[in-house]
Amino acid sequence: MRNEFKLTVAQTLAPAGAHGGRPPAGRRRKRLRSRLEPLAYLSPTLAVMGVLMAVPIAMVIGFSFLSNVVMEKNPVFVGFSNYIKLFSDAVFWESAWNTLQFTVACVAFHLLLGLAFAQMLNNRLIPKLMTAVFRVIYILPWVFTAAIVVILWRVIMNPNGVANFILESLSLIQSKVEWFSDKDIALGSLTFINIWAGYPFFMISLLAGLQGISPDLYEAASIDGAGPVKRFLHITIPQLRPIIVSMAMLDFIWNVQQFALVFMITGGGPVHATETLGTYTYKLAFGKYEFSMAATSGVVLFLLSMAVAFFYVRSQKARD
């Protein structure tokens, strides 16, 4: 049966010329036109993508193989020496390790907090008006721009700020905590702020997913004797899994590239305690004026993001 079908399709798609002789010129033109037509429709998008994405990416990759571009009038090809220099720099590895810790913690807590708040907002026991109010309150951190978030938390976590005042009032600390200047806790403080600023996006997406789960599934599980924990583990999580996977991968990519928040609060310091690949790259470009090295670091960051993006696309395809 399958073979018959294949044969039918093959016969239908077989070009007219395949049976001997060239098709008439009119048909050839028509066929060429039908092939070009989709490209013509796509051309504005292709042009924009080319100018805004392909060309800059190609240029940055090209810069990473040249001697110091921008600062040198005639940079020369240096092969992989920029990559060797980058991978020999201890600060690069320190930045990469900080970036990994920061990113993993942010993605994990975004997911946990997002899921917890989404569950709360999806609870039928809470009146609708209250749900709407909570929804507005919970989404606020995500609405703020990075600059607002930075100003807000710099005031709160200043050694003379609100956080220390509350902790001192409750006798939880004896001396002022230097949230951003103590190298042992600075990265943790930044991670905390980034978690606060980013969890609402997870919350909204997961809430939409939760609202899409059929109540029949929970009802059937309850009849079979499943408690709240089992229902959560065996219905909620599997039903949300595609959203969780997609969100986690996207969030990973976004957090690996986080720059504004880190730079505006600590600048990567004290020393390199909060240096991430983003701030490291920026300093190479606009502190040391080593633009080829910055391009090299950018390419590494790009490849890291692309690796995760690859799995994201694969998971999307599997879903489809």
Place this chain on the structure above:
Amino acid sequence: MRLKRICPVIVAALALPALGACGDSAESGKADGGEIELSFSQWWEVELPEGVLRGVMDDFEKQNPGVKVKLISNPYAETMKTEIAAAATGTMADVVAINGESVYDLKEQGAIVNLSELMTQANYDPSELMSNDQIDGNTYMVRALNFTYPMYFNTDLLAQAGYTEVPSNWSEFTEAAKAVTDEQANTYAWSMPISVESPAGFDPEAWLWASGGRYLDNRQPAFTTPEVKAEFEFLLQQYKDKLITPGAFTQQEQDKVEEFTQGRNAFMIGSLAHINGIRTSNPDLNFSIGAVPAQDGYEGKRGIAGASWGLGVADNSEHKAEAWKLIEYLLSTEVNSKLATEAIGFPGNRNSTPGYVEGDPLFQQAFDLYQASELAMEFEALPKLTDLRRNLNENLVKMLQEEQTVEETQEALQTYWSEALG
């Protein structure tokens, strides 16, 4: 197949004009009616009162018929980044506002011209300039304005602690600092922002400069001197005695000003430009201005930290003579006085006098101090200065956290700076 070959060509053809447009922020050329249009990239218009710089340009245009000036105004950091990028693509504005942080790197890029030649061509006498800094015997930047960083004293806090006189040496300062510091009341002697984000201000450096010491000797690092050691030991002791506001390692310039303005710091090393801001934000605060205390026993001329608003001419400019004419105009006695008055800076022309000194005792004090001191601007025109200043702050943090000794700090700085300046 042919389509596959053609596609990249089409994309590239579309991309090229767009790329060309990206870098071209300040094309010089002829304005309507055959007039010359000079572009002037700066951060000054943003920092000066509204309309001041445009007014100066309008006056210049009146005096120079046929020349129009187009102002390209951005905040400081943005101006610096744009200039470095424009230098690479040969699209700099005709006249560029630069300073000690950028002049060397722009000169190395071949982006700014030798002003000594333009001065000679225009028969300009450089002796009018307060200072004529040179790189390899040539001038690449002239300073339109200088800004100094004296010490501010909160006279209320000092009076409460029983001090009527401001400290003049490190011992007196330490004694007063201990007297005014009250951790429970969130009051500390001073703030020392040494963030690595965008190093600004001269809080650690000013102590050395006030005592006649320098970090450089003939533009080469000299961190291993006894003077630098004494200064680092002084800073370390201040930190250990908890006289410095907590959070110094990520504190920024504006945080320091805020601490002083709100009366939580008794001392502040800051730009003169803060006077009006402090008066507006906290009119009840009583403060004075004076020299940064010097090392005990030092009797020589005090060094005072300074920064500048400089000017250069782009190598890609098609109107270099007219560009110099604009610079000369900005440096002329009257215009330079006006700029200094509006920016609360000190004029680059030695014959100019800023208007603000008349009638305001605090400004008069600052002007007297400026004239009595030696301007310490040894960091001016160093290559990769932002990176070097970050390195200085990083090493100070390590020293204050006792991860390295004073001697190790000196050695680390000497090594890093030698490699950069070598």
